Amino acid sequence: MTKAFLYDDIHDPSARGWSQAEIVTPEVPLPYPPHVIQPFKDELISIGFRDLLTSDDVDSWMAEKTGTSLLVVNAVNGVAAGMTRPAVRMALEESTMKPSRLATVFAGQDLDATAKARGYFADIPQSEPSIALFKDGELVYFLPRHRMEHRLADDLAKELAAIFEEHCS
Incomplete structure (x- = not known):
């Protein structure tokens, strides 16, 4: 038994x-207990990210094809805490060009939403954290965890700001 x-x-x-x-x-x-991950979610929500909690939320958000959309697959791990979330915040603060829409899913918590989001870049191996930039509904940039590790948040922010300058109008 x-x-x-x-x-x-x-x-x-x-x-x-x-x-x-x-x-x-x-x-x-x-999933992680909600009270454990809420502070990590709040780091992005507080700077304008929409928290996508369900697969329907993801599909609805992705249905808007006009403009640029930044999707962050957030996570609990140290890469997310030390590099991803701070770098995203700094890039949005420092860049003159910004994505028109911001959203996040939380790997390890919002399981259906994360799986649905990953379906929009299914040819790329799963990575958490990761950052995806879409322009007019097409994926134009993807930053996986292995390209964030062992880097400073400042360096990542500069890379993201350059990507925003290139793709956002």
Whole structure:
């Protein structure tokens, strides 16, 4: 018979007297508790990003094809905290040209919305965090996690500002 589990049960099922074989792990990752990730969401929401919570939210937001749209796949990890969110904020503050629309999904929390968003750049391997810029509905720029790691937020902000100058009008 399988048993329900808590996060800690996966790491030490013997604490409950269960064997590893008795643990059923979820096929879909469990979301983070909302109170844990809300401050990370607020970093982008407070500077004008729309928080896309459902797949319908994503489809509705992506249906607007006119202009430039910046979509950030936000995350809990240190790259998101130390580079992505600060770089996006700095780029938007410093650039004279800005995307007309801003939105974010949160990987590890808004699972359906994140999966739907990734579908709009399905040929690119999943990456969190990541930044996608669309112009008139077409993906024109994508910045995955591996291109953010080991860089300073200032450097990323300059790259993003240059991309905004090139594509936003």
